[in-house]
Every structure is written in structure tokens, then in C-alpha cells.
Amino acid sequence: MILGAHVILFTDAAEATREFLGRALHLQAIDAGGGWPIYALPPAELAVHPASAPAHELYLMCDDLSKTIADLTNAGATFGPVHLERWGRAVLMTMPGGAQLSIYEPSHPSPILPG
Numbered sequence: 423m424i425l426g427a428h429v430i431l432f433t434d435a436a437e438a439t440r441e442f443l444g445r446a447l448h449l450q451a452i453d454a455g456g457g458w459p460i461y462a463l464p465p466a467e468l469a470v471h472p473a474s475a476p477a478h479e480l481y482l483m484c485d486d487l488s489k490t491i492a493d494l495t496n497a498g499a500t501f502g503p504v505h506l507e508r509w510g511r512a513v514l515m516t517m518p519g520g521a522q523l524s525i526y527e528p529s530h531p532s533p534i535l536p537g
Contacts, residue, residue, distance in 0.1 A: 427466060429480055435519025442517045446497030447482075465534040480523060485535060487511050487527035 433439050443449045443461050451459035484490040502514040512526035
């Protein structure tokens with residue numbers, strides 16, 4: 423039935439974001455045609471949370487948030503403050519070009535992370 427997920431980042435700095443995804447996040451890509459790279463993502467998990475209105479968010483997961491922030495800062499990303507949630511430590515990353523993604527170090531059991 424479902425064989426994967428396709429995530430799209432919209433930005434007016436597509437080339438800078440693409441370069442960062444490959445260089446700093448080490449995401450492998452294929453050319454989907456016409457120079458449009460599509461990046462492989464690590465395994466994913468999906469959760470459903472109660473909310474007053476439908477919405478969705480994308481978080482990248484890591485096993486050491488402090489190290490990840492240091493590595494990605496050296497690669498040109500900037501970060502907001504780290505905040506502690508019931509489910510882990512999270513931060514908003516701004517990539518070169520301005521696109522943003524949240525990153526978190528989970529404190530919950532994960533079907534994809536060792537632990």
C-alpha cells in the first residue's frame with residue numbers, strides 16, 4: 423500500500439538549501455530529471471497528536487542534539503533556543519537560504535532509533 427513519504431521544502435533559495443542538504447546532512451540524491459534532485463531520507467516514524475485544528479510538522483531526529491547543533495552550525499546553519507518537551511529536546515534549525523526544519527533528540531522509545 424504505502425511505500426514511502428515525499429516531503430517538499432519550499433524556499434526562494436532552492437540551490438543553497440539543496441547544497442546544504444547534500445553537504446551538511448549527507449543526504450544522498452538522485453536527479454529526478456531536469457536537474458531536480460530528490461534526497462533520500464532516513465527511516466521515519468509517524469505520530470498522531472490531539473489538536474484543536476488539523477496540522478502537520480516535520481522534525482528530523484538525532485541521537486545527540488548538542489553534537490548535531492555543533493556540527494550543523496559549522497556547516498552554516500543557525501539555531502533558535504533548545505527547548506525541553508515531554509517527548510525530547512527540540513530546536514528550530516535555519517539552513518543557508520532561510521529554509522527551516524525542526525530537529526529533536528527523542529526521550530521516548532522509537533521504532534527506528536537504537537535504545
